[in-house]
Amino acid sequence: MTNGGLFRLTRTALMAATCLTATPALAQEASVEDRLDRLERLVEGLIERLDAEADSHRAQESEITAQREEMRQQGAALLAATQQLKDRQAELAQQIAEPPEQEDRGFRMGKTTVAYSGYVKVDAMTQRTSGGQLPATSILRDFLVPGAIPVGGEASGFDTNFSARQTRFIFNTATDVGAEHKLKSHIELDFLVTDGGDERVSNSFVPRIRQGFITYDNWLIGQAWSTFMDVGALPDSVDFIGVTPGTLFNRQPMVRWTKGGLQLAVEQPETVVTDRAGRRIEAGDDTLPDFVAKYNWTGDWGRVSLAGIARSLNISDDDFGTGSDSALGYGVALSGKLNLGKRDDLRFSASYGDGIGRYVGVNIVNDAAIDDEGNLDPIATYAGFAALRHLWDDKLRSNIGAAYFKADNPVMFTTDQVSDESWNAFANLIWTPVAPLDFGVELLYAERMLEDGRTGNLQRLQFSTRYNF
Incomplete structure (x- = not known):
């Protein structure tokens, strides 16, 4: 659930609670508004926390993505090095099977x-x-x-x-x-x-x-x-x-x-x-x-x-x-x-x-x-x-x-x-x-x-x- 969805859900809950607790008495209006303000500040703090956590998750995802890219590059380098070794091995095997002509080893x-x-x-x-x-x-x-x-x-x-x-x-x-x-x-x-x-x-x-x-x-x-x-x-x-x-x-x-x-x-x-x-x-x-x-x-x-x-x-x-x-x-x-x-x-x-x-x-x-x-x-x-x-x-x-x-x-x-x-x-x-x-x-x-x-x-x-x- 996104941060905006969570905020709307919280708002709805608070409004429902307010409606259920409201009385016709004018004497209680001030205290209800105080409670609503406190609840609103609480919800805003919760939203800030959720936003911070979301930012942290995004940073971790970016780090993981960077690590994956680094590993992919290392793997590609390893494959290239392995192929070079295979090519060298084949070259040496060919030299053993068909040694250079004898005059090549002379003066x-x-x-x-x-x-x-x-x-x-x-x-x-x-x-x-x-x-x-x-x-x-x-x-x-x-x-x-x-x-x-x-x-x-x-x-x-x-x-x-x-x-x-x-x-x-x-x-x-x-x-x-x-x-x-x-x-x-x-x-x-x-x-x-x-x-x-x-x-x-x-x-x-x-x-x-x-x-x-x-x-x-x-x-x-x-x-x-x-x-x-x-x-x-x-x-x-x-x-x-x-x-x-x-x-x-x-x-x-x-x-x-x-x-x-x-x-x-x-x-x-x-x-x-x-x-x-x-x-x-x-x-x-x-x-x-x-x-x-x-x-x-x-x-x-x-x-x-x-x-x-x-x-x-x-x-x-x-x-x-x-x-x-x-x-x-x-x-x-x-x-x-x-x-x-x-x-x-x-x-x-x-x-x-x-x-x-x-x-x-x-x-x-x-x-x-x-x-x-x-x-x-x-x-x-x-x-x-x-x-x-x-x-x-x-x-x-x-x-x-x-x-x-x-x-x-x-x-x-x-x-x-x-x-x-x-x-x-x-x-x-x-x-x-x-x-x-x-x-x-x-x-x-x-x-x-x-x-x-x-x-x-x-x-x-x-x-x-x-x-x-």
Whole structure:
């Protein structure tokens, strides 16, 4: 009820009271008027009180309204700050998912940014071979090459070796040639499968070039991993490759064009032939490059690659004295890495080819044989691997994997002393106490079978320390 309404109600009540109490006697008129005056003053005082209280309520309402406006402004500011934090978090997540290019972390020389990276890796392994003692210079003392597993001899004892030969140095440059073009280079060195050094005194092994190429916009020119190979599908192993029998593995000079997920390349040709005595001959008579096409699909689920290769295999009369010949070699490969939740991924590869032996299992068999008429007979191969990685936490992970290889050798032309099958399996545990440093331990078993049915195996325990820089 408003102040005016209350006043009118009070007035009405007073008038009613006055009427009820009035008498016809003139003697009482003065006293009634006095009482009415007092009542009127009382009502006016009450009205003033009510007005004061109303003013107080209005002041409180204004204060509450001001507090509400202040809280609304504070809430809006808090929402804006929260959004800024979310945007920064997304930016950091993007930087982690797609780290800046390596040359951005280097130093500037004129228009060229220079950067380097790589790792120091020290391996200690003890291994035993069932088919014969390993030579002191055997590549098997560094990493698994199935074609080098001894077959047919007496079982060896355990051989222990220490090595830092996988240590790698990478040198990158990026030159400013304007916003419309990108010009870069990549040089990579390590010390595997090279001459020099000895275990007695120095272990001073000669460095070798692994990769050396230039990239200009969508073009790569130089020595790099073959386009037919999928480096991103290789498992997280302590061994250099881990699943060698089932792996496409090759580095060579090439010219490659990339557009989105599509890659087209012409690569160095090299026909490798098995002669009638089972020996390996590198003919060196190639006339056309190896042609490779690959397409990569990527997404939150992982990535998958499909690749194909076409080759012209060639020999000349001076190689075998049987005349010149050429044959078609070809192959297909499906590979990739699939994310299985937040802590697991599956890496795999499957390939088939006719005349692609030098690309498979570190050239476990050759590309072709020579038939009775001196013609090339391409050798068919089947290969594949699968590896599962699990992250136990941010510092500990483990991997298990297995690989298989099978050749369809024309035994009548190659003899039965060539590799027919090979397989291997491994399991490891890798601990990362700080981000750049890994300590790993791995158990590995590998086997090779010849066409005559004889087999040889390798059993290995390997420890590794690797510092990435």
